[in-house]
Amino acid sequence: MYSAKKSTLTILAVFFSISIAIAQGKPKFNVIAFYTAKNDQAHISFVHEANKWFPKMAEKYRFSYDSTANWSNLNPKFLAKYQVVLFLDTRPEAPEQRKAFEKYMENGGAWMGFHFSAFALSKSAFDQNWDWYHYTFLGSGEYGSNTWRPTSAILKVENKKHPVTKNLPKTFKTQPNEWYRWQNDLRKNPDIQILLSIDPSSFPLGTGPKAHEIWHNGYYPVVWSNKKFKMVYLNMGHNDIDYEHKYGKSNSTLSYTFDNETQNKMVINSLFWLGRKKIK
Template sequence: MPRVRALPSIPSLCLRLLLLLTVLLGTVGAPAHATAAPFRVLALYNGTWDAAHISFVKEANEWFPKQAAANGFTYTASNNWDVLAGDGVNAYQVVLFLDDLPQTAAQRTGFERYMRSGGAWMGFHVSAFTTNASGWSWYHDQFLGSGDFTSNTWGPTTAVLRVEDRTHPATRSLPATFTSSVSEWYSWSDDLRRNPDIRILASIDPSSFPLGTDPDQTWYSGYYPVLWTNTKYRMLYANFGHNAMDYATDTPLSSTFASATQNRFVLDGLKWLGGATGAGRAVPAGSAGGRSHDADGR
């Protein structure tokens, strides 16, 4: 006589069905790549001096919101630098300095506290400018490591940038060299190569020389870092953000976001700073933005 298999009890059967349903739903609904929680970006700007910087601020405040919508972060632009002096800055995972730096003692103390407490920062071009580094030594000598401004190229031009470190999340997807967007380029009193805390990510490639259109403000040789990070902090500095201008008519002649490869650095760097996954992927097609598109990566 054949043996009769005992049927599972009703509670046991329900539990098995529940577990099976959970597995099926998890398999179907799970994304291919899990992402971190959205992060919040605060961009601080001055927007009142030098038409080339004002032009950059205007286009940055158009470009970044589009990237935020496409890449899972929020973007808030403000010219109220006093937010650094209070607790308001703590609501943001990343702070950008577009065209200036903190001026008051309270703003400077608040920013240093924010960074020492684990905040993240990306600065552009003139945010590092000073001829009095000792006036805020922590920022210029320690945090940035650059010291005083010493010279600049003129007029604004593209440059071939050599990526020196392709292991960092901000540069991992970049080619060995690429053509930047137009900018005015700075040199510094301190040699960043001698600073053990500084990790240089990209510099002017020698193929760029001579760099500049004014013979009195042209670089013919030398070593000039452009992108770097300080390994003691979550930060990135980029020495671009100055558009070419027709100053007589206040008309921009270039766009900082004209190079898709340079844009990739900005977006991947921002994702790394904000703690999101996906750094190292290419910027979506059509995101280069700006008026001119003659400076794509190569």
């Protein structure tokens, strides 16, 4: 009888050991990042930084992270493997890629976009020719203007109850960034949840040299979500670059987006909310 009990306990111990090993080995959710990394050295620098930082976070928080510059992978079969899609710098251009992304999001997929992924300007290389994305999904419409040079800003939390802003201070200082203004006033869109905006203490924001590149007042959302989709857009994603060659090496990176603990906390909060998992 003793032998039988011992055998049963041994079997149970092995079973639980296997179960724990499987649980520890299985990622909480799968992330795929799309990028182009061909336009503007600041965006290229950010993409390279992101593709080093996210794998470290994936190992730390036990999710999987893949990245691809092949936008033809934006198709139903490929997307079915992932719970979260990231656009690190640009957006899809081919009609079939856009259709696949729309279907993915409308069927419950999750998305996080950075900085230039929301850019659109009529009669530019990134024409506003995708109404669903810029007006229905993002709500922002076309690009309006930007600050220059890339500078840090003080951000204000607008929605303290949202998972993206969990455990964030009321205000915090960001890494240097080029900040965008948009065509549409997101406050007037009932589907949009503004999560963070530029705090007035940031003004004047930007250094110029052109006067319109320095903001002295106004309301500027920089992180928001759309209630109809599992999505979050973050205006961050433009590293400061030595465009003027003041520091020797041409186009060297002067600042990094992920060198900011509070800002990083917001990104991780966003990922876990999008991946439908709680972070402790």
